[in-house]
Amino acid sequence: MAEPLLTVEDLRVQFRTDHGVVKAADGVSFSVFPDEVLGIVGESGSGKTVTALSVLRLLPPTARVTGRVTFGGRDMLALPAAELRAIRGDRVGLIFQDALAALNPLHRVGKQIAEAVRVHHHGTSRDDAWKRAVELLGLVGIPTPEERARQYPHEFSGGMRQRAMIAMAIANDPDVLIADEPTTALDVTTQAQILELLKDVRRRTRSALILITHDFGVIAGVADRVLVMYAGKVVESGTVDEVLLRPAHPYTRGLIASMPRVAQETRHLVRIAGQPPSLVDVPAGCPFHPRCPHARTPDPCAGAVPQLLPTPGGGHAVACHLSDELADPLAELGTA
Amino acid sequence: MTPLLAVEDLVKHFPAGGGLFGRHARQVHAVCGVSFEVGRGETLGIVGESGCGKSTTARLVLGLMPATSGTARFDDVDVLTAKPKALRALRRRLQMVAQDPYASLDPQMTVGASIAEPLRIHGLYRKGGKDRVRELMTLVELDPDHVTRYPHQFSGGQRQRVGIARALALQPELLVLDEPISSLDVSIQAGVINLLADLQERLGVAYVFIAHDLSVIRLISHKVVVMYLGKVVESGLRDDVFDRPSHPYTQALLSAMPSANPVAERARARILLPGDVPSPLDPPSGCRFRTRCWKAQDVCAVEEPALVDRGQGHPVACHFAEAAPQVSGLADPARQDAPDLPNAAGLPFAP
Numbered sequence: 001m002a003e004p005l006l007t008v009e010d011l012r013v014q015f016r017t018d019h020g021v022v023k024a025a026d027g028v029s030f031s032v033f034p035d036e037v038l039g040i041v042g043e044s045g046s047g048k049t050v051t052a053l054s055v056l057r058l059l060p061p062t063a064r065v066t067g068r069v070t071f072g073g074r075d076m077l078a079l080p081a082a083e084l085r086a087i088r089g090d091r092v093g094l095i096f097q098d099a100l101a102a103l104n105p106l107h108r109v110g111k112q113i114a115e116a117v118r119v120h121h122h123g124t125s126r127d128d129a130w131k132r133a134v135e136l137l138g139l140v141g142i143p144t145p146e147e148r149a150r151q152y153p154h155e156f157s158g159g160m161r162q163r164a165m166i167a168m169a170i171a172n173d174p175d176v177l178i179a180d181e182p183t184t185a186l187d188v189t190t191q192a193q194i195l196e197l198l199k200d201v202r203r204r205t206r207s208a209l210i211l212i213t214h215d216f217g218v219i220a221g222v223a224d225r226v227l228v229m230y231a232g233k234v235v236e237s238g239t240v241d242e243v244l245l246r247p248a249h250p251y252t253r254g255l256i257a258s259m260p261r262v263a264q265e266t267r268h269l270v271r272i273a274g275q276p277p278s279l280v281d282v283p284a285g286c287p288f289h290p291r292c293p294h295a296r297t298p299d300p301c302a303g304a305v306p307q308l309l310p311t312p313g314g315g316h317a318v319a320c321h322l323s324d325e326l327a328d329p330l331a332e333l334g335t336a
Numbered sequence: 337m338t339p340l341l342a343v344e345d346l347v348k349h350f351p352a353g354g355g356l357f358g359r360h361a362r363q364v365h366a367v368c369g370v371s372f373e374v375g376r377g378e379t380l381g382i383v384g385e386s387g388c389g390k391s392t393t394a395r396l397v398l399g400l401m402p403a404t405s406g407t408a409r410f411d412d413v414d415v416l417t418a419k420p421k422a423l424r425a426l427r428r429r430l431q432m433v434a435q436d437p438y439a440s441l442d443p444q445m446t447v448g449a450s451i452a453e454p455l456r457i458h459g460l461y462r463k464g465g466k467d468r469v470r471e472l473m474t475l476v477e478l479d480p481d482h483v484t485r486y487p488h489q490f491s492g493g494q495r496q497r498v499g500i501a502r503a504l505a506l507q508p509e510l511l512v513l514d515e516p517i518s519s520l521d522v523s524i525q526a527g528v529i530n531l532l533a534d535l536q537e538r539l540g541v542a543y544v545f546i547a548h549d550l551s552v553i554r555l556i557s558h559k560v561v562v563m564y565l566g567k568v569v570e571s572g573l574r575d576d577v578f579d580r581p582s583h584p585y586t587q588a589l590l591s592a593m594p595s596a597n598p599v600a601e602r603a604r605a606r607i608l609l610p611g612d613v614p615s616p617l618d619p620p621s622g623c624r625f626r627t628r629c630w631k632a633q634d635v636c637a638v639e640e641p642a643l644v645d646r647g648q649g650h651p652v653a654c655h656f657a658e659a660a661p662q663v664s665g666l667a668d669p670a671r672q673d674a675p676d677l678p679n680a681a682g683l684p685f686a687p
Contacts, residue, residue, distance in 0.1 A: 044521055157613075188549075189589060192592035192609075196608055215522075216594075217594025217601075220594060244597065260551040267529075268533055275524060
């Protein structure tokens, strides 16, 4: 495999609050390779967004970030502000969930995209940047882009705003795109359009994509590899087929099993007991053990924090003390 | 048997401003001739995307806003024309659960007081109200000793249970649930769905369940209504609609639903609809879906398709209705063998 484009090692993000120290990300490590889609799945508070934002140092100053984030041979966490700005929006493009909040309501959409081009290419004339903006809007499937470029964000529908934001993110042909829940606020049919667009855009630009979502359905169709996060930690990682068809961590299994299925005989769903822990007071040992149907306490599950270790089959790593004994009966579950 | 709720030709237009003194005011055509029936103890699922009129329909049925025209008969009393006193009596039998458990509970009231409020309003608290509140908390699987806690001390899923307990306080016959789980985390949703299914079995309460998530609608509904831009495009028994979706829009909705099976996802041909939902200020002539429909012909712009059975066994509002099985990610045989959590289903809900 090629050299990784982006490497995150032992990333820790903490926030000091009145209630204690929130450990939003706690020892997260992963790599992103050129031209791949890495999905990061987790529920609210799992640390998926914090992890992605810290890559670009976009967290508020109250965040205490440690670890190493290497991009293009440079440590992003130690980079001077000017160099960081040169990377943001140029080598790394960002797509947020809420396009209405991410776009400036006072400027024409075309101008905002043109601006994104000119910030990083000072020699570009206003005319050329505008032309490029129109071209980008066309590329992301906005009809009559010349007219649309002159409109304001409120004149766009939700799906079109998301398209405009994608246009802005790819304006400078980035190496990596980070998309944080890009389809969550959208309707089902619009979500399908945007996912298709993301795949298409990636085929054209050959950029890598970090796709953050709570929805395994979104991951299944788009990602090559996937990280599952829980309480600030990566609990499982591997190729999308391995993780989704042969999930090894009880949390991943629970999440997948709790999705409604077609052969559902009853009206009842399998569910995970309890609720996600407070990040101020994460359970000792495996953070999932209070909710885990297999947990043995106090040892090993409430003892040491389980390390993310490769499974014997390969293509897959899991942070579970009981992964060996849980592996057998559930192997090869998803007959595909 | 007469249905519990019979909605007929329900219409709601909102004035959208414009024109001096509203003389030439434009109208938002939010709900345009919606009809359906809900039987005792059964669940009607209403599915559709934002702006299709499903929430407006819910509010009309609850008597929370006046309708432009139409009827909504609840046990032979028209909710829409009922006098305030009659409506108040109806409210005991017709309750709602809101989408957002954060916004729908008063942060300054204990959850016990919130659950007791409907009992007090209807003068039922003095006699055994306290016990009733504890009983309701137990019913929704909350610890009855937590009656004195405030909403912020509960998680989202627990707050939604409080909302359900409050809605059940007066032993209603019908519960209108507007997106009751869409603001909850995935691992919490299943518990609330299970609870709703249990409560229906035990109490015989009917549900109008509104959601944009087809997999949840499929799980909980007996009958399904699919809405697009203020109109019902397809309706019928759950399996009829899901196994033989016959309106192009229903087919597109089902095909757009992602499944968690990567192999199936890669193999799947998705129906991608072009463009956006048109504005309800100026809906297309004829069939409202025609501007995004791959089957549209000239007739679709001229003649509005009626919602009738066109040979598919259930009503479809499309001139070119044609049953198309297997468009949905749900109807994916590979998913049947997905892993099950051996013990999790039997575990008690840990607060």
